[in-house]
Amino acid sequence: MAKQSLIKFLSVALLSGLLAACIDSIGSAQGTNIALKPQGSLNLSGVASSQLAPVGFGDEEYLLLASETKGLVLVSTESAELASLGHGSAERFALHRQPDGGWLIISADESQAALQVFSLALESGGQPKFKLLASQSSPVPIAALCSAAQGSATQLFAIDENGLGHEYRIYAAEGRWGIAEVRSLHFGEQVSSCAIDERREQLLVAQPPLGIWQMNASAERDESRRVFLAGEKLQGEFAGLWLDAKRDLAWLAAGDTLSAHSLEESGKQVFSAALDDLEPVSVVIASGKLAFLEEEAEQIFVADAGALPMATVAKKEEAVTTYSISARAETTPVGSGGDAADDPAIWINPTDAAKSLILGTDKKSGLNIYNLDGELLQSFAVGRVNNVDLRPVNHPHYQAIAAASNRTTPGVSLFGISVKGEVESLGLQTMDLKDPYGLCLYQQGADLFAWLSDKEGGLHLVEIQLAEARGQWQLRRRADLPVESQVEGCVADDERRMLFFGEEDKGVWRLDIAAFLAGEGRPELIAPADGERLVADVEGLDLYLQGDDSFLVVSSQGDNSYALFSRDGSEFVGRFRVVENLDLGVDGSSETDGLAVTSKALGPDYPAGLLVVQDGRNRMPAEAQNFKLISWADIGASLQL
Structure with missing residues (x-):
């Protein structure tokens, strides 16, 4: 049946007075109530449906129904049954169009006590057919x-x-086909329907009698739950929430009232109609006509929708393209709950790169050591260490030294790493700081330094003086750099003697260390938090060093992304997000604090190097925070580096 047939079938016009009333109501600020009577119906013998949705294939348009007796049913514009499961009790469904023109449908079947995933597509003869893909x-x-x-x-x-x-x-x-759980959410009883505003990445949930809730649909953002439409503005047991992307409206049936609310203007009512002797639970627009069902209905009522409100939907465009890249692995969650994982560092095994290590702070407990599969190897309960960094050293006992800022006893905790990858704690040296926070190491020849920030102050340069005896060392304060606000992430380019640090609300600064120590250098803001390339807070920083293909990597915590700049920070290169890897069951990353990167080849998964980022929301399943591992080869391919 062609789309024109649907229009013909549903084209019984409303009375001219009714149309005029519709037009008048749409022009008002709140959509004055009008009386709306159905002008036709489609019979649904033996279907017993409480939800419908339009489904199209090219110029053909049909209606999909949830049936308590036949599962899912597809009917033509003449109410002819074109396809059905023929069994089951589908109370409701969700659907969207697939790239190939078919449809993916998820049904809640009470008779099977399961969620069932179906495809709906046309067979070679043009007949629509359901196919079961997965069940849970x-x-x-x-x-x-x-x-x-x-x-x-x-x-x-x-x-x-x-x-x-x-x-x-x-x-x-x-x-x-697989079904992977990302997270659980709690709403309370009496939820009646939900819908996703894809343009704004928002989830709307109808919960009588409280109202319509609105929250972020992305699992990698805070829920930010808020009221979209208060219950006292609605009547009856409201249901049938449906989003009309074309008009940028949320439609809702509440008792015997049908209303439309602006998605752009946070639920502002733009249309309202009183339905004569009807209390629909599902309402959609098909070919410019209203179609609605009552509870367990045996017929679809239709009415003219020619005067329905229209809204101009501006296409949402990102100012800067943000690519999506999946992680290859993740670490075991940290032992502490809440905001605990913070900053990683990567130790390169000089004899077997595949046996390299990841050091990660649990800022409520201590330092964890992981292998490249993310398995926890060691934990050092040395206190609230916040940031960690390391450098190779020439020492009789250690191949590398790692340092971490310690907030339990204000100072620096040190760790020695042997050539075999054995890590040991070397104790703590105190500093006269209120709250040691960010830390990064800086090396000049045999001299090892740490840049350390005070959460309530600026940056401080201290020298780490190692004795040849095992575990013997001390700190010597060398210089202080005042900063106006909080600094955490920093990284030093040892070869060029440059320091990069992130002032969380302002952006990334660059400091010529040699000039600064000579009393001449001042920090230069090279990458401001402009809301496009970088979104405050600016957190982790590190350098990917590979000759001419070297980059500064920065965590843009405010929008859960990562920005790449040229090695000197002067040129923006691109940005990306870390998204879920469903094949491996690894979720994406968000609210990243620290990060670490290396250009060293670390086996087949990381042939061009490794990026490790902290994940503030560990999903699939919901667990304590951890760290995600991303192949630099994937970043390079996506951003065409």
């Missing part, structure tokens, strides 16, 4: 389902009748 147990009945495309995967929210919500990813890998 769901013992508690589902009250709301909504989905959206997310890269090559599908983002799904399922909220059960107890008010517990789950975010999933549905994806295909090696010819099979």
Whole structure:
């Protein structure tokens, strides 16, 4: 049945007075109530449906229904049943179009106590057909389902009748479909429906009688839950929440009232109509017509939607392209809960690069040591160490020295690493600082220094003086650099004698160390937090050093991304986010504090080097914070470095 047939079938016009009333109401600020009567219906014999949605294939348009007797049902514009599962009890579904023109449908089937994933596509003869792709147990009945495309995967929210919500990813890998849980969410009982505003990455959840909640749909951002539409502004048991991307509106059925609310203007009502003797639970727009269902309906009611409000939807464009790159591995979560993992460093094994180590701080406990598979090898409970860095040294007992700022006893904790990768704690030296915070090492020949920030003050240069005897060392203060606000991330370019540090709210500064020590150099702001390339807070910094292909890597914590600059920081190169790797079950990263990078080849997974970043929200499943491992070869390929 062609799209024109649907228009013909649903084209019974409203009375001219009613149309005029619609037009008048749309022009008002709050959409004055009008009386809206259905002008036609489609019979649904034996379907018993409480949800419908338009589904199109080219010029063909159909209606998909959740059926309590036949699972999923696809009907034509003449109410002819074109396809159905023929069994099951689907209470609700979520769907979106696939790149190949077909549809992905997720159904909550109470008879199977499961979430079921189907494709809906046209066979070679043009007949639509459902195909089961995956299934997952769901013992508690589902009250709301909504989905959206997310890269090559599908983002799904399922909220059960107890008010517990789950975010999933549905994806295909090696010819099979999988369902991976990302996180759980708590809403409370009586949720009736949900929808995803893809343009703004927002999740809307209807929860009578409280109202409509709005929150960030991305698992890598704070929930930021807030009221989109208060319950006292609505009537009855509101349901049927549906987002109209074309008009940029949220439609809602509340009792016998149908209303539309601006997504751009935070729920402002732009249209309202009283439905004559009807209380729909599902409402959509198909071919310019309103179609709606009552609870367990055997017919679809239709009405003219020619005078419905329109909104101009401006295409959202990023000022700077942000690429998506998946991690190859992740570390064991830190032992402390809350905001605990903070800063990593990478030790390169000089005899076997595949046996290199990752050092990572648990800022509530101490320092952890991991292998390149992310397995925890050692933990040093030395106190609240915040940032860590290391350098190779010429020493009779150690191949490298790692230093960490310690906030339990204000000072610096030192660690020795043998040529075999054996790590030992060398104790702590105190400093006259209120709260040691950021730290990075700086090396000139045999001389080893640490730049250390005070959370309430500036940067301080101290020399680490190592004795030949095992575990013997001391600190000597060399210089102080005043800074106006908080500094944490920093990195020194030893060869060029340059220091880069991040003033969290302002951006990245560069300091000529030699000139500064001679009393002439002053910091220069080279990469401001402009809200596009860098979004405050500016956190971790490190240098990828590979001849002419060298880069400064900066964590842009404010929008969960990473920015690359030229080695001297003067030229912006590109930016990226670390996203989930569904094949490996590794989630993305967000709210990154520290990071570390090396250009050394570390085996087949990291042939061009390794980037390690802290992850502030560890998902899939939800666990304590950890660190993600990203192949530099993947970064180079995406950004065409």
